[in-house]
Amino acid sequence: MSMQKLAILLLSAALIAGCAKKTKPDEAAADAVGADDPFLTQPLSGDELYGDGRPVEGEFGVTDTPESLLGRTVIYFDFDSSSIRSEYAQSLAAHARNLSDNSRIVVRLEGHTDERGSREYNIGLGERRAQAVRRALMLQGVRGEQITTVSYGEERPAVTGSDEEAWAMNRRVEIVYPR
């Protein structure tokens, strides 16, 4: 554990302890009347003690990392761009492996844009994004027949709204596995 983490943990423990004391002000006040001014402690339950960092009991099982990466089925793009950001490399590699291992699965890539500009041109931009993902998968060994693409352009936004936040959520390729 790094010094920083340790410091944060200690600080957290102190804060939690502080809070815990405050939760019982009446008892503290009552006891304070006693001659020796006794020191009070309060037990903490596991959640209070560790927050989200609670230790896991038992042995760790082996989990398939690609499985969880496969859960990531939406790739977002920058404005006016069809280049895949590096943060998606691992996830795309997992999809590529999965498709290579299961050669009968045909996956569908749905390209989308934000709402700005001309609609048919946006169909072209959405397709360009879907093709970028298709090429990335094929470079990692997926056969072309396992991938279909469709571009919806701006016609099927994931979220409605006309601000940067909505636009960023709508510039995307969705990887759709058959159900």
Add this chain to the structure above:
Amino acid sequence: MTARIFCLFLGLAMLAIAPLARAELRIEITRGVSEAVPIAVVPFGFEAEGRPAVDVAAVVDGNLAFSGRFAPMDRRDMQSQPTRPEQVRLEDWRRLKADIVVIGRIKPAGAGRYEIEFHVFDVFRGQALMGYSLPVAADNLRGAGHRIADMIFERLTGVPGIFSTRIAYVTVDRHENRQRYRLWLADADGARPNAIADSAQPIMSPAWSPDGRRIAYVSFETGVSRIFVQELATGRREAVSSAPGINGAPAWSPDGSRLAMVLGGVDGNLDVWILTLANRELRRLTSHPAIDTEPSWAPDGRSIYFTSDRAGGPQVYQVGLDGQNPRRITFEGNYNARPRISPDGEQLAVVHNDRGNFRIGVHDLRRGGLRVLTDGRQDESPSFAPNGSMIIYATREGGRGVLAAVSTDGRVRQRIASTEGDVREPVWSPYAR
């Protein structure tokens, strides 16, 4: 829990009612011309039984106002309401500063028919300008109003009117996570809307055939894009392009025999192709790794304008039907897309990125240079009226798409606001043939 069930019930009930609610459009003028001609359209007399289903004079009045060239007088300001020529006292109207007076009356003409007689006077010169009698089916008084407005507009401006033409547009209604996409036809002023196609998946890019009898459009109803041609009178339709990958942006040749369209193929390289409808012969027009899309035929049918980002951002190019040596047309700014040609072939309407705002611009094909006509943030899909005087387009207002129209000279702009739905992709019909 009961509240949730009630909510669900209410939602279902509203869904059931929804198809009955018509998306009526209404026109509001947002910017007018000071030199618009003052005109008084007097309420028409009605000499048949009962009451007329449509206020014909109000239709005429509204249409003339829609053109931006006329400023109709409020009925409350009229001191008299003549319906016959001999009742018109021009000096009264001169005092009210009306330059033109229109009067009329509706007479019975047998079962289910009327005859509308109307007269137009030039108050300024003290002349009768027009006097016509028009037979009309009793259930088409609105159509008669459009026709009368067209006749008056042409007589006074020298340009044929467009009030009897129609528009098509797409709406999307979102309820929870479900959407309904609908393709509508309506009168040019937004009246009498009728849905002609309805789908849970996107419908886009409607295009009128030159004879005004068919509409081509893109539908994603099967999960992929396909191009359909639908006959308006029968509702029958046919898939004319179902190639792998993108099928998009249909555009009719001026003679109606061919469709320019965009195909993407498995590799997603969008190029413009030409489909001959009679024999389904398909020919590639452009061949470039960039996005080539949004074809639009020149009125002489000998070349095609299209959007391409072969130079980086989207710009408009022109190419002959041999596909050789496309020529770049637009250079202003980094984004000019969806070209549409004026009926006289001299102007090109585009979606132009004006310092971060998408607006409708008109490029002068003779002299060069681009004028921005609108001031929205996300204006799109320009389409010329068949007389070239106006451009209809989609803009955003209050988080949804609405229709608007602007005169080609940019002086008159008006909103055509629908009461429901997110409206997009208006296209103006040709003159009926």
